[in-house]
Amino acid sequence: MNMQAQPASAYFLDDRKQAIETHTLCIVVDNEPGVLARVIGLFSGRGYNIDSLTVSETEHEAHVSRITIVTSGTRNVIEQIRTQLDRMVPVHSVADLTVQGNAIERELALIKVAGKGEKRMEALRLADAFRARVIDATTESFVFELTGKTSKVDQFISLMQPLGLVEVSRTGIAAISRGPEGMKI
Amino acid sequence: MAGRSDEQMTGAEIILKALADQGVEHIFGYPGGAVLPIYDEIFQQDKVKHILVRHEQGATHAAEGYARSTGKPGVVLVTSGPGATNAVTGLTDALMDSIPLVCITGQVPTHLIGNDAFQECDTVGITRPCTKHNYLVKNVNDLARILHEAFYVATNGRPGPVVVDVPKDVQFAKGTYVGPSNIQHKTYRPKVKPDQNAVRAAIDMIAGAKRPIFYTGGGVINSGPAASKLLREFVKLTGFPVTSTLMGLGAFPASDKRWVGMLGMHGTYEANMAMHGCDVMINIGARFDDRITGRVDAFSPHSRKIHVDIDPSSVNKNVRVDLPVIGDCAHVLEDFIRVWKAKQNQVDKAALAQWWKQIDQWRAKDSLKYKPRKEVIMPQYAIERLYALTRGKDVYITTEVGQHQMWAAQFFKFEEPNRWMTSGGLGTMGYGLPATIGVQMAHPKSLVIDIAGDASVLMTMQEISTAVQYRLPVKIFILNNQYMGMVRQWQQLLHGNRLSESYSEALPDFVKLAEAYGAVGMRAEKPAELDGAIKAMIEVNWPVIFDCRVASLANCFPMIPSGKAHNEMLLGEDVPDEEIEKAIGAEGKVLV
Numbered sequence: 001m002n003m004q005a006q007p008a009s010a011y012f013l014d015d016r017k018q019a020i021e022t023h024t025l026c027i028v029v030d031n032e033p034g035v036l037a038r039v040i041g042l043f044s045g046r047g048y049n050i051d052s053l054t055v056s057e058t059e060h061e062a063h064v065s066r067i068t069i070v071t072s073g074t075r076n077v078i079e080q081i082r083t084q085l086d087r088m089v090p091v092h093s094v095a096d097l098t099v100q101g102n103a104i105e106r107e108l109a110l111i112k113v114a115g116k117g118e119k120r121m122e123a124l125r126l127a128d129a130f131r132a133r134v135i136d137a138t139t140e141s142f143v144f145e146l147t148g149k150t151s152k153v154d155q156f157i158s159l160m161q162p163l164g165l166v167e168v169s170r171t172g173i174a175a176i177s178r179g180p181e182g183m184k185i
Numbered sequence: 186m187a188g189r190s191d192e193q194m195t196g197a198e199i200i201l202k203a204l205a206d207q208g209v210e211h212i213f214g215y216p217g218g219a220v221l222p223i224y225d226e227i228f229q230q231d232k233v234k235h236i237l238v239r240h241e242q243g244a245t246h247a248a249e250g251y252a253r254s255t256g257k258p259g260v261v262l263v264t265s266g267p268g269a270t271n272a273v274t275g276l277t278d279a280l281m282d283s284i285p286l287v288c289i290t291g292q293v294p295t296h297l298i299g300n301d302a303f304q305e306c307d308t309v310g311i312t313r314p315c316t317k318h319n320y321l322v323k324n325v326n327d328l329a330r331i332l333h334e335a336f337y338v339a340t341n342g343r344p345g346p347v348v349v350d351v352p353k354d355v356q357f358a359k360g361t362y363v364g365p366s367n368i369q370h371k372t373y374r375p376k377v378k379p380d381q382n383a384v385r386a387a388i389d390m391i392a393g394a395k396r397p398i399f400y401t402g403g404g405v406i407n408s409g410p411a412a413s414k415l416l417r418e419f420v421k422l423t424g425f426p427v428t429s430t431l432m433g434l435g436a437f438p439a440s441d442k443r444w445v446g447m448l449g450m451h452g453t454y455e456a457n458m459a460m461h462g463c464d465v466m467i468n469i470g471a472r473f474d475d476r477i478t479g480r481v482d483a484f485s486p487h488s489r490k491i492h493v494d495i496d497p498s499s500v501n502k503n504v505r506v507d508l509p510v511i512g513d514c515a516h517v518l519e520d521f522i523r524v525w526k527a528k529q530n531q532v533d534k535a536a537l538a539q540w541w542k543q544i545d546q547w548r549a550k551d552s553l554k555y556k557p558r559k560e561v562i563m564p565q566y567a568i569e570r571l572y573a574l575t576r577g578k579d580v581y582i583t584t585e586v587g588q589h590q591m592w593a594a595q596f597f598k599f600e601e602p603n604r605w606m607t608s609g610g611l612g613t614m615g616y617g618l619p620a621t622i623g624v625q626m627a628h629p630k631s632l633v634i635d636i637a638g639d640a641s642v643l644m645t646m647q648e649i650s651t652a653v654q655y656r657l658p659v660k661i662f663i664l665n666n667q668y669m670g671m672v673r674q675w676q677q678l679l680h681g682n683r684l685s686e687s688y689s690e691a692l693p694d695f696v697k698l699a700e701a702y703g704a705v706g707m708r709a710e711k712p713a714e715l716d717g718a719i720k721a722m723i724e725v726n727w728p729v730i731f732d733c734r735v736a737s738l739a740n741c742f743p744m745i746p747s748g749k750a751h752n753e754m755l756l757g758e759d760v761p762d763e764e765i766e767k768a769i770g771a772e773g774k775v776l777v
């Protein structure tokens with residue numbers, strides 16, 4: 001998604017001179033109907049960026065879901081996003097993992113590559129080097145499963161490009177802080 | 186307080202019981218197919234009085250007026266589809282001005298949702314961005330809880346509108362009622378008590394101030410009458426000057442010598458200059474809206490800023506502040522006063538005297554002055570007379586949107602909170618007339634006046650029929666300049682005086698219009714007859730439409746032109762037109 005990070009006011013905010021940063025936000029929400037639309041609507045309505053979005057119910061009994069959003073903007077805009085999310089009624093809590101620092105971020109990708117002969121062998125060798133697993137194979141194709149940091153996934157995909165890359169499906173980022181403490185709910 | 190928790194009743198019964206248990210006495214609504222079961226229940230009870238409006242937008246504004254003048258939530262009931270979409274303007278208005286509303290909308294039966302059924306619309310989808318929260322109730326057993334939650338959400342934290350969408354089959358279905366007492370919200374627990382370190386830091390900053398100002402807003406009013414009392418007490422302790430936003434008028438008495446008038450685009454010279462020149466700004470319950478700040482990068486450049494707000498997302502949104510204090514205004518002010526007294530703080534008397542001297546010099550400019558005319562009623566004069574002749578009476582004022590609204594804010598003086606109802610954030614023409622209906626419902630004996638413009642008032646004019654039906658003696662005081670005056674003023678300032686579509690051609694005869702509705706019509710055309718006519722209007726115990734013919738081309742000053750700073754205000758009518766044209770630079774022209 002490519003929404004311009006503009007401040008909500010028409011006036012000349014000096015924010016624009018600040019550098020653009022990328023942050024990972026974890027939002028724990030009550031999994032009620034419409035909650036995702038609400039969160040996404042905030043981003044589109046206020047002109048914030050979404051670089052990556054991952055959602056799943058994490059506690060089925062309590063109907064609690066966790067939304068992980070990677071967003072970019074100036075410091076001020078990101079702080080705005082955090083407080084705007086935090087005041088939403090079904091939101092339990094919001095954490096900016098980038099500010100907390102040192103969080104673990106992973107994503108999973110399924111990558112289909114088709115080809116024969118030397119290209120096929122090369123794809124397999126690279127998959128091995130990246131610890132991508134083959135989860136489907138025909139005589140002329142593979143589907144690889146790869147988990148890792150976004151940069152690693154990006155790199156693998158670009159290496160597959162000349163080797164017969166057909167299709168990619170990515171989950172978006174799941175993230176969690178290091179150490180014994182959990183996120184408060 | 187609530188009924189037995191195992192009580193079985195229909196969804197419609199649950200709604201009426203929940204409203205009664207929430208202490209709701211009035212609801213503003215309009216029937217239709219998808220809410221008929223609820224209307225059937227309304228018919229069979231007498232705890233909740235229903236007021237039938239003429240358009241659903243009217244219901245929302247009436248409920249806003251009710252809420253704003255009482256501090257209680259306003260309640261609206263509308264049908265599905267067009268009923269719900271007609272309510273959208275009022276919901277957005279309430280969101281922008283933080284007014285607590287609970288709006289129940291009918292919906293097509295659950296099994297038809299998504300089928301493009303007759304009068305179906307995606308109400309929760311449409312109202313998601315214009316409500317504080319909304320619900321679609323799919324199971325009758327959730328209905329009571331959701332309704333109580335809706336009241337909780339609407340009134341706690343920063344108040345706002347909440348929609349509860351109830352499909353027709355859920356209104357018929359039988360389910361269990363639960364009372365309000367056993368509801369605790371799972372996630373929404375706004376912080377009302379401030380952090381004590383922030384309070385102490387604020388007091389230190391305030392005590393060290395040499396050129397301080399209180400900049401107060403609608404949050405003080407929303408916080409309840411205690412907040413206004415505490416504000417007065419704290420101002421008395423410190424002796425600092427006070428200004429307020431449009432939404433905050435009345436929280437501090439206009440007759441007090443520390444009051445410097447409203448600030449912002451059409452605020453007084455002294456208020457804006459004091460904001461520009463202050464060294465410590467104490468923002469209590471205001472949000473640095475662009476109508477207040479003008480050009481942000483030149484906004485109060487030398488001050489340290491304290492921002493008291495219940496909504497953390499208001500902090501640093503438009504203006505960076507030095508010290509946020511998150512909490513409810515009344516709680517924060519209480520703590521401010523307590524800590525101030527405990528520390529036995531003294532203000533810097535010499536510096537403060539110097540500051541007041543400066544402010545008095547700005548005051549001496551008399552920025553609201555206008556040239557009275559003998560033959561024509563000046564709009565400012567009309568409001569001055571309206572104020573003078575209603576002084577000491579139990580008055581509530583609403584407005585529409587435009588020049589008249591700004592003149593009302595400048596020339597009508599408010600001594601108490603909850604007396605001033607206006608559409609600030611959204612600027613909704615058509616707000617004022619239906620708002621009087623809500624206010625008068627809540628205060629049957631009071632004098633309720635809509636200071637209106639000729640264009641705005643036509644947007645929701647049909648609600649005068651509601652006023653007549655319920656014998657609500659509201660007074661619609663139209664400053665009739667035959668123009669969309671504020672649009673015309675901007676066209677004059679920005680667009681070479683090309684008055685594109687801003688003339689109110691073919692205005693109705695407002696006196697005859699009043700009579701057609703069964704209201705009383707009145708008119709004043711000359712300054713000499715104005716007082717008599719206003720007195721007569723006040724005397725009438727019936728809805729009145731008052732056609733006050735005013736000068737057609739008067740401009741509203743002072744004005745901070747778009748894109749300019751507080752110290753670049755345009756003053757008074759004596760500014761030549763060319764200067765006005767030049768005042769707004771090319772950058773400013775693109776701004777709203």
Ligand SMILES: Cc1ncc(C[n+]2csc(CCOP(=O)(O)OP(=O)(O)O)c2C)c(N)n1
Nearest residue numbers: 587588589614638639640641668669670671
């Ligand atoms: C619903 C709506 N439509 C358009 C506007 C834009 N607008 C702002 S003021 C104004 C003119 C208002 O004219 P009038 O009610 O006659 O008041 P005056 O300015 O003459 O006092 C208009 C069209 C608005 N605020 N609200």
